Amino acid sequence: MNPKLPKTGRDKRRPRPDIGSMVAAARSEAEKILNALTDGRNPKLLSGINPYRLVSILGDIDTLENSAPQAPIMRSEEYREIVDTTAFVIKTDAQGKILYANDLFCRSLGYDYADLIGRSADVYCHPDNLAMYEDALKSPKVGWSGEVKFLTKSGKELFVELRLSKDFDPSGNLIGSIAIHYDISDKILHRNIAKQHKELNSIILDEQPNIVAVLEKGVGIISLNRAFFKTFGFKDLNDFKQRQKSFFDIFSQHEDSCSIAHSKWWLDMLTGAAGQMADRRVKAHDADGVLRTFEVNAKILSLGKGSHLREYYIVSLNDITAAQKEADNAKEEANEAHRESYAKSSFLANMSHEIRTPLNGIIPVVELLEEGVLDVGQKEYVSVIKRSAQSLLSIINDILDFSKIETGAFEIDNIDFDLVEELESITDLFVAKAHEKGIDFCVFIDPQIPTCTMGDPKRIKQVVTNLVGNAIKFTESGEVSVAAELTARDESHITVRIAVKDTGIGIRSEDVSDIFNPFTQADNTISRKFGGTGLGLSISKNLVEMMGSQLQVESIYGEGSRFYFELDLPLCESGKNRVDIDNMHKTIGIYIVDNDRARRCASTLFRYLDSFLLNYVEIHNRDEVELICCDIMIVVSTGCDFIEWIDDSLRERLRIVSIVPANTKNRNRFRSDAVISMPINGSKIYDAILDNRYHATEDIHKIAASEPAARYNASVLVAEDGKTNRSVVQALLNRLGIEPVFAENGFQAVEAVKDLYYKEDRGFDIILMDIHMPVMGGEEATRQIIEHEDRMGVDRKTPIVALTADAIKGREKKYLDQGMSGFISKPIDRVKFDSVIATFLGHLKEVSEPVVSSSDQHSLQTNDKASRIAETLGVDVEIAEMLLDDFYANWREYHTLFLKAINENDLDEIARVAHIVKGSAGSLCFYEASEIAERIEDHAKERDEVDYKTMCETLEGFLK
Known part of the structure; x- marks a missing residue:
């Protein structure tokens, strides 16, 4: 059954066209664009189609042709109605004059039917297409198709798709043409817009300074911008595709660029889908063969859904060749400057040490000359030499420090x-x-x-x-x-x-x-x-x-x-407040001599008293003293001024403290309980207020230092591989009444601890543990001793004190974290050493008679190395001389070990020997030698290629 078609409102006055010819033309069009039915007979189909207003009426043409005579007429009428609703249809004669135009043609172009009959194509065809269109109508060719531009009566442009069919007489002469037009104005509009967008995108891409490539995943390159072809020298996209397999074939594998060119996942790597790339630089040769550097970035775009999903990559390449070259040049210049600076600083450091060597020989000798019998002229000459040498030494020290800072060799301790x-x-x-x-x-x-x-x-x-x-x-x-x-x-x-x-x-x-x-x-x-x-x-x-x-x-x-x-x-864990405020409930009266110097000193005094939270008031006469009931009176003077109204009766009930200029002679003239030299400081003020003795406060610490060392009834184990260091520690402990047990390495120390527990069921009272020792180091020995005491269930663990020259930032905390109880750095400071011993052995202190050190008797007559060692360590000069003898004897052995290790390039042995010498030399006041030994140790540990032999000779020079 045939479908019903809408009425077209045809003018019945209009003559009927040759329907047969129209149907033939429609059939030709339908056969081109429709598929066969699916019933296996593949009959021909007829369809009237507009691309944007689809109307499809299907009919079995074979059935139509074989039907009764009435059927074709009825069917032809229906087909005419179909064509009238979907296409512009005209029929022309051999000269192209219009014989027929359907309703849709007339309505769409705005003409009446009568206006068109007998007219040529110039009525409705755009002048741009008129010649082509008329030629097509008059041409003897059987058919023609194409796109044509019409003009409506109002002047509006209309785009149509033309299907032209010709009618010939039996002799083959052209009778006329039937033209079927489909309105494709919307299609052309969208096509033009798309073309404009494409051109716009192309312009945008071409205007980019960077190379931009558009690629479709699984397909390849879609487009490349102008910068790409300009940089790499390809004519166009076809030229590129003929010469390269893929986009990233143009890139080179290079050690300082990423390897995306050789990874199947390079696009995903760039867009982050397969992990972020650490370096987005690539290398590629341009058209002239120059290797260039690019920074590459990519963005992924997903368009469509389901089976129509397409993934595109926008890849951007920024040419950073110039910037990279500039950076490389700057880096090379910086490296060259660093090398030059290092060479300069090394030269300065070496020269500084070379100059310091003779200076350290000049200055002590000049000091000895100063103490000899010299006339006035000679003393002045010696003074000039001493000042000049000290000035030169100060300059050399500055240069040495500067060179260390420049080379980064300077370290800050903690x-x-x-x-x-x-x-x-x-x-x-x-x-x-x-x-x-x-x-x-x-x-x-x-x-x-x-x-x-x-x-x-x-x-x-x-x-x-x-x-x-x-x-x-x-x-x-x-x-x-x-x-x-x-x-x-x-x-x-x-x-x-x-x-x-x-x-x-x-x-x-x-x-x-x-x-x-x-x-x-x-x-x-x-x-x-x-x-x-x-x-x-x-x-x-x-x-x-x-x-x-x-x-x-x-x-x-x-x-x-x-x-x-x-x-x-x-703050340290052992830190505490310096001032005991509870013991300072005193009222201070202050008398200031009326001059600028005294006033300036008094202003500093007031700041100290405020810090001590003391009550004080300035007084001017005796009556004010009586009025405020002073406990202490401080006189700030600038000379030998004697305050007459401070009589004996006041001195009997007040503590008088005088503050006088530096280097004031005959302090007894001030008849004061304490005399403080300017500049004052907190320690002087604090001691003068609390100490009831008569003295000059500068002597307080000297009095304390001259008091005899405490003595202890204690067993002490010393683990130390350096002979000189063992001698120094033994001397320090002997003066405390202690005879230590020695171990030369960590293994012997562990065995000594175990042996004492086994024989006497007790441990040592304290262990002094060197860190760097052969066989077993101090850290491992400490761990094993702690484990041994844990297994034995010892209640009071043996305190283990690190004894090492590694007094650098973080080391003390490291040793304490490992279970050690304290830390003594080399060179050993006697006061710190005594303080650590007192901390752990205070409960074993003995009451003993004062022991007068013979170094006090010799200190005025001698000024040699032994005396300075004796004063530093607080031992007799004879013991100091013995320590020196031992050190020099050991040095000959260490010097031999040094040379052997240097000849064999045994850096570990060089570092080990240097470490021993560093501590030993420092403990015996050979500070320069200790510093050089430390440099040797550091260089050896860092595997530096330096002249160890020259450094060893410099070290020997200092020790001589």
Whole structure:
């Protein structure tokens, strides 16, 4: 049954066309675009199709042709109706004049039927296509198809797809044509838009400075922009595809670029789908064969869904060849500069050591000459030699430090120390210099700073020493002040601000930024007038930065300068408050001689008393003393002033403390209970207030130091492989009444512990354990001793104290974490050694008669090496001489071992021997030799290729 078709509203006055010809044309069109039915007979089909308004009516043409005569007429009418609803249909004669036009043609172009009949194509065909269209209508060719542009009556453009069929007479002459047109205006519009988008995208890609490639996964390259062809020299995409298999075949495998070209997952790697790539640089040769460097990035785009899903990759290549070359050149320049700097610094370091060697021979000899019998002229000559040698040594030390900083060989330690004690020791060094120049030297070191912090005391002292030295050097009159103030504190850290201020020449604002540069001073006249290398501030700045701070300066030219920095210092577990406030309930009366120097000193005094939380008031006469009921009276004087109203009756009930200028002679004239020399410090004030003895406070520590050493009834095991070190430790322990047991390595130490437990069912009272020993080191020995005591169920574990030259940052904590109880660094400090022994053996202390050291008797007559060792270690000179003899004898053995190891290039043996010599030399005050041995050890451990033989000879020179 045939489907019903809508009415077309045909004008019945219009003559009927030749339907047969129209059907033939429609059938030809339908046969081209429809599929066969699926019933296996493959009949022909008829279909009227518009691409955007699809109407499909199917009919069995074979059935139609074989039906009764009435059927074709009826069917032809139906087909005409189909065509009328889907296509523009016209029939023309042989000259192209319109004989028929269907309703859809007329309506779409806006013409009446009568307006078109007999007219040529120029009525409706666009001038651009008119000649082609008319030729097609008049051509004797059987058929023609194509796209044509029409113009409606209103002038609107209309695009159609033409299917042209010709009608011929029996003689083959053209009778006319039937033209079926489909409106494809929307299709053309979308096609043009798509074309514009494509052109726009192409322009955008071509305008990109980077190479851009679009690739479809599983297909390959879709497009490449202009930059690609310009860079790599291919004519077009076809040329590229003929010469390369894939996009990344153009890239080269290179050691400093990624290997994506050789990975099947390179696109996924770039887009992150298979893990992020660490390096996105690739190498490729351009059209001229030049190897170029690119930075590659990619983005994945997924379009469509299901079976229509397509994945595209947008790959971008940024040519960084120039930037990479510049970076490589900069890196090479930096390496070259580093090599030159290292060579320069190594030369400076070697030369510094070479110069220090004779200087360390000159200075001691000059000091010996000073103590001899010389006339006035000779003494002046010797003084000049000494000052010159010391100045040269100071310069050499600066150069050596600078070279270490430049080469990165400078390390900051992190050890326990007393900051107040270290800073007070520095200021004592400058008292004489300040007094010589007639300038005031004021020092405030906050007494609230705890007794133990962690850091590098040597480098802090070096910075402060440099700043104070500069301040005094550049100040002709007025004052130099040093202040160390506690600015913050919590349970684990303190913050201390250290400042040095002067009233010297100051610095011009334009020169401030340059003063920290090496070998630089504010202007050239300074070095001529004041001397110096211009390294001090540069070294200080670097040291402060290495300690985590910044060295800053405030200065007014002609008025003075202030240098300052802040340090964040961890607190030691053993640290405690310095001041016992509970014992200081006293009222202080202060009398100040009326002059500027006394006033400046008094201002510092007030700061100390405030820190001690003491009550004080300034007094001017006896009546005020009676009124405020003073416990202590402090007189701040600048000469031998005698305060007449301080009579005997006041002296009997008051403690009188006098503060006098440095180097004041005949202090007894002040008739005071204590006399303090300027500059004052917290320790002097604290001791003067609490100590009831009559003395000059500078003597307090000397009195304490001269008291006899404690003696202990204790058994001590010393594990030490260095002969000289064993002798030093034995001397230190003998003076404490202890005869130690020695082990030469860790294995012997473990066996000694086990043997004592086995024989006497007890352990040693303390073990002093060297860390680096042959056979078994101190750390392993400690572990085995602890395990042995654990197995035996010992209640009181034997304290094990590390005895080592490795006093560098973090080592002490490391040893404590391994179960050790304490730490003594080499060279051994006698006071620290005695303190550690007292900490662990205090319960075994004996009451004994004072033992007077014979070193006291010889100290005035001798000034040789043995005397200095005796004074340092607190032993007799005879024992010190014995230690020296042992050391020199052992050195001959170590020297032989050194040379043998150097000849065999046995770096481990070189490091081992150097470690022993470092500790031994340091303990016997051969500090320069100890430093060189440490350098040898460090180089050997780092496997550095240096001249060990020359360094060994330098070491021998220091020991001679």
